[in-house]
Amino acid sequence: MPESLAIGIDVGGQSAKCGVVTRSGVILRQCVISSMQPTLDGFMSSLGDAVKMLCTQTAHEGTVIGIGADAPNANYYKGTIESAPNLKWARDSQGRPAVIPFSELLSERTGLKVTLTNDANAAALGERTYGVARGMDNFIMITLGTGVGSGIVTDGRLVYGSDGFAGELGHVCVERDGRQCNCGLKGCLETYASATGVARSARQMLQDDPRPSLLRNLAPETITSKDVFDAAAGGDSLSKDIFTYTGRILGHAFADFVKFSAPEAIILFGGLTKSRQFFHDEMVREMNANLMDIWKGKVQVLYSSLKESDAAILGASSLVW
Amino acid sequence: MPESLAIGIDVGGQSAKCGVVTRSGVILRQCVISSMQPTLDGFMSSLGDAVKMLCTQTAHEGTVIGIGADAPNANYYKGTIESAPNLKWARDSQGRPAVIPFSELLSERTGLKVTLTNDANAAALGERTYGVARGMDNFIMITLGTGVGSGIVTDGRLVYGSDGFAGELGHVCVERDGRQCNCGLKGCLETYASATGVARSARQMLQDDPRPSLLRNLAPETITSKDVFDAAAGGDSLSKDIFTYTGRILGHAFADFVKFSAPEAIILFGGLTKSRQFFHDEMVREMNANLMDIWKGKVQVLYSSLKESDAAILGASSLVW
Numbered sequence: 001m002p003e004s005l006a007i008g009i010d011v012g013g014q015s016a017k018c019g020v021v022t023r024s025g026v027i028l029r030q031c032v033i034s035s036m037q038p039t040l041d042g043f044m045s046s047l048g049d050a051v052k053m054l055c056t057q058t059a060h061e062g063t064v065i066g067i068g069a070d071a072p073n074a075n076y077y078k079g080t081i082e083s084a085p086n087l088k089w090a091r092d093s094q095g096r097p098a099v100i101p102f103s104e105l106l107s108e109r110t111g112l113k114v115t116l117t118n119d120a121n122a123a124a125l126g127e128r129t130y131g132v133a134r135g136m137d138n139f140i141m142i143t144l145g146t147g148v149g150s151g152i153v154t155d156g157r158l159v160y161g162s163d164g165f166a167g168e169l170g171h172v173c174v175e176r177d178g179r180q181c182n183c184g185l186k187g188c189l190e191t192y193a194s195a196t197g198v199a200r201s202a203r204q205m206l207q208d209d210p211r212p213s214l215l216r217n218l219a220p221e222t223i224t225s226k227d228v229f230d231a232a233a234g235g236d237s238l239s240k241d242i243f244t245y246t247g248r249i250l251g252h253a254f255a256d257f258v259k260f261s262a263p264e265a266i267i268l269f270g271g272l273t274k275s276r277q278f279f280h281d282e283m284v285r286e287m288n289a290n291l292m293d294i295w296k297g298k299v300q301v302l303y304s305s306l307k308e309s310d311a312a313i314l315g316a317s318s319l320v321w
Numbered sequence: 322m323p324e325s326l327a328i329g330i331d332v333g334g335q336s337a338k339c340g341v342v343t344r345s346g347v348i349l350r351q352c353v354i355s356s357m358q359p360t361l362d363g364f365m366s367s368l369g370d371a372v373k374m375l376c377t378q379t380a381h382e383g384t385v386i387g388i389g390a391d392a393p394n395a396n397y398y399k400g401t402i403e404s405a406p407n408l409k410w411a412r413d414s415q416g417r418p419a420v421i422p423f424s425e426l427l428s429e430r431t432g433l434k435v436t437l438t439n440d441a442n443a444a445a446l447g448e449r450t451y452g453v454a455r456g457m458d459n460f461i462m463i464t465l466g467t468g469v470g471s472g473i474v475t476d477g478r479l480v481y482g483s484d485g486f487a488g489e490l491g492h493v494c495v496e497r498d499g500r501q502c503n504c505g506l507k508g509c510l511e512t513y514a515s516a517t518g519v520a521r522s523a524r525q526m527l528q529d530d531p532r533p534s535l536l537r538n539l540a541p542e543t544i545t546s547k548d549v550f551d552a553a554a555g556g557d558s559l560s561k562d563i564f565t566y567t568g569r570i571l572g573h574a575f576a577d578f579v580k581f582s583a584p585e586a587i588i589l590f591g592g593l594t595k596s597r598q599f600f601h602d603e604m605v606r607e608m609n610a611n612l613m614d615i616w617k618g619k620v621q622v623l624y625s626s627l628k629e630s631d632a633a634i635l636g637a638s639s640l641v642w
Contacts, residue, residue: 138483152581154482159475161583162459165615166475168580173573173611183613252494259489260473260581262482290494292504294403294486 003062007051007112008317010119011035011071013086016043018050019313020058023321025130027310029057036088040100043089048109055110066113068319070122070312071102077164079103079116115319119143119312120167121158123269123304124151126315132267132305139265140257142169144272147182148190148197154261169257170194174249192249195272198225201242213238229275240278247279251286258291258299269304269311276303324383328372328433329638331440332356332392334407337364339371340634341379344642346451348631350378357409361421364410369430376431387434389640391443391633392423398485400424400437436640440464440633441488442479444590444625445472447636453588453626460586461578463490465593468503469511469518475582490578491515495570513570516593519546522563534559550596561599568600572607579612579620590625590632597624 003022010017012035019030033050037043055064073084083097084090092098103114117125124141127133133141137156143149148170152159159166170190171183178187179200191197203220206213214231215223215238231239254266268276280301288296306314324343331338333356340351354371358364376385394405404418405411413419424435438446445462448454454462458477464470469491473480480487491511492504499508500521512518524541527534535552536544536559552560575587589597601622609617627635 138487154475154480154487155478157476159480159582161475162585163583163615163619166459166581166583168583168613171613172577172580176573185611185613252497256493256577257581259493260487260578261480262484262487262489264483290506292489292492292506294484298484 005058005062005064006317006320007054007064007067008313008315008319009047009051009067009069010122010312010316011069011081011087012119013072016047016050017313018047018054019310019317020054020064021314021317022062025314027313028061029054030313038088040089040105044105044109047106051106051110051112064112066115066320067106067110068122068316069102069106069114069116070119070316070319071116072118074102074116074118075164076115076117076121076158076160079114081116117158117319118149118151119315120149121151121160122315122319123149123311124153124158124267124315125318126306126311127267127269127304128153129318129321130306130314131311132302133265136264138261139263139267140169140261141267141269142254143270144194144268145270146195148194152261153263159261169253172253172256174253189249189253193246193253193272195225198228198242198246198272198275199223201245202228202239205238205242205245209238209241211238215239225272225275229278232275232278243275243278244282247282248286250279251283251288252290254283254287254299254301255290258287258295262295263299265300265302267302267304269306273303326379326383326385327638327641328375328385328388329634329636329640330368330372330388330390331443331633331637332390332402332408333440334393337368337371338634339368339375340631340638341375341385342635342638343383346635348634349382350375351634359409361410361426365426365430368427372427372431372433385433387436387641388427388431389443389637390423390427390435390437391440391637391640392437393439395423395437395439396485397436397438397442397479397481400435402437438479438640439470439472439488440636441470442472442481443636443640444470444632445474445479445588445636446639447627447632448588448590448625449474450639450642451627451635452632453623454586457585459582460584460588461490461582462588462590463575464591465515465589466591467516469515473582474584480582490574493574493577495574510570510574514567514574514593516546519549519563519567519593519596520544522566523549523560526559526563526566530559530562532559536560546593546596550599553596553599564596564599565603568603569607571600572604572609573611575604575608575620575622576611579608579616583616584620586621586623588623588625590627594624 081100141151150169171188175187179191181188214236402421462472471490492509496508500512502509535557
């Protein structure tokens with residue numbers, strides 16, 4: 001019997017990465033198409049062609065049995081992408097973000113069953129299928145990128161909630177009337193503990209703190225989390241404090257997450273984790289300081305074990321199994 | 322075929338309520354035994370006898386197929402009660418709260434399978450089986466009593482987490498470095514939004530607010546949430562403001578709960594809900610003010626439809642089905 005294969009597709013604002021994956025997590029072939037196309041039909045046509053090409057290229061190695069995809073604002077229950085502002089082709093005729101029946105459209109073009117979820121949920125599944133969460137039935141995946149996303153697994157299953165949108169932990173309030181978030185609310189976790197949040201913290205601390213800092217050589221509005229990392233790595237004490245502050249906010253939020261679903265681990269993924277050496281200890285300390293005795297010291301904080309370039313495809317493909 | 326019946330047992334610090342319940346939620350017989358007994362053997366013996374008596378009394382109406390019980394600090398996975406400070410018989414030989422293999426002990430005495438959980442989880446199951454959550458697969462039960470408890474249902478199942486202790490939403494932090502909680506942490510939701518929390522708010526506002534108030538006729542340390550209710554019902558503006566403040570804290574916390582599990586409803590139960598007329602509107606307003614557009618106005622806040630005296634037995638019994 002030929003091996004069963006899955007296609008994983010990671011749809012982002014710039015590009016869509018597609019790959020054919022074996023049950024054991026080997027990516028046999030992959031390709032990237034642009035996600036900057038202006039029309040829905042154009043994008044779906046390119047994506048359908050990419051899928052068909054991948055199926056043909058791997059036909060001698062196995063049979064593709066389905067497609068797993070992740071995309072911003074994905075609705076798992078409906079297979080739709082709903083009002084995703086960063087996807088140019090996901091708009092109505094007036095140019096406003098619209099509801100796109102992604103799974104249905106891609107299924108029509110490829111003849112394959114399509115399962116859709118958001119990127120943090122896909123990352124959680126990928127980690128459970130191929131990564132550091134193998135064998136874990138209760139964990140929370142937190143993606144620390146431009147924003148903060150989350151995928152929550154309880155009793156071996158992703159939490160989707162009544163509408164498919166559960167797990168928006170990047171938008172829990174960590175500071176009443178705090179920083180303005182893109183979502184319209186104030187004080188959301190992601191305004192502090194994402195790459196952009198770290199940059200905001202840097203600008204704020206440079207204003208509020210008189211210490212000299214390597215960051216003062218940069219125009220404040222251009223500072224990125226990478227700049228803060230480089231300065232911290234160069235011994236800059238203010239930059240180290242920015243990460244300590246970030247770790248404290250993350251740890252405090254994680255303690256409340258634990259009270260919700262009692263995970264055995266919180267697993268971190270995304271660009272900001274490259275700076276973990278500067279925030280990990282404070283994050284874990286603050287989490288434990290805010291946990292009751294039943295959990296103190298018992299919840300692991302781990303980092304994704306998947307190669308970042310592969311994780312998106314692997315995560316999406318794991319929806320198929 | 323005789324009808325299948327379930328026994329529900331609600332174990333509290335003062336008493337244990339036991340009842341025989343039909344599949345449709347009728348309590349056929351019930352009894353109460355004291356929970357103030359000094360020894361484990363004495364308590365389990367009384368409880369075993371009560372169960373046997375109930376089985377005998379209802380033998381002509383059906384067959385008892387199992388026991389569902391709720392108790393403080395219950396571990397669902399292990400069937401144990403772990404370090405419950407308010408249960409006199411749940412201690413070791415030095416008088417310290419101990420781990421009690423409750424389900425095993427009761428099963429030995431009765432020959433019936435025993436399933437154990439905490440009271441808020443039992444309330445959630447009871448509401449789903451017999452109450453206002455019938456047909457709901459995603460909701461959060463919040464018990465507003467002396468403390469604040471919670472039972473979280475996602476995809477039709479209770480969230481127990483890795484250790485059986487998930488759903489401690491009474492201890493999420495609503496105020497950094499806020500009020501001291503019995504759990505050892507500071508600023509927990511239950512220090513503000515429980516019956517005792519309302520009494521604490523009253524004492525604080527009487528100090529901080531110069532307005533006249535009916536509550537000033539009482540010794541501050543004796544004030545209960547019932548006093549605040551009575552004063553508010555009598556038109557006392559400071560007392561009304563205490564409930565408004567309570568509602569705001571609840572609503573703000575609920576918004577973060579929604580971001581976790583996207584429930585279709587949050588269902589409230591417990592003594593404090595008798596004062597709902599004074600906090601409901603502010604609670605719902607504050608929740609919606611802190612939700613993203615995808616949820617604004619979409620999450621219902623409901624109240625238990627079960628008679629309070631029956632709810633505990635019904636909730637526990639529903640573990641059996």
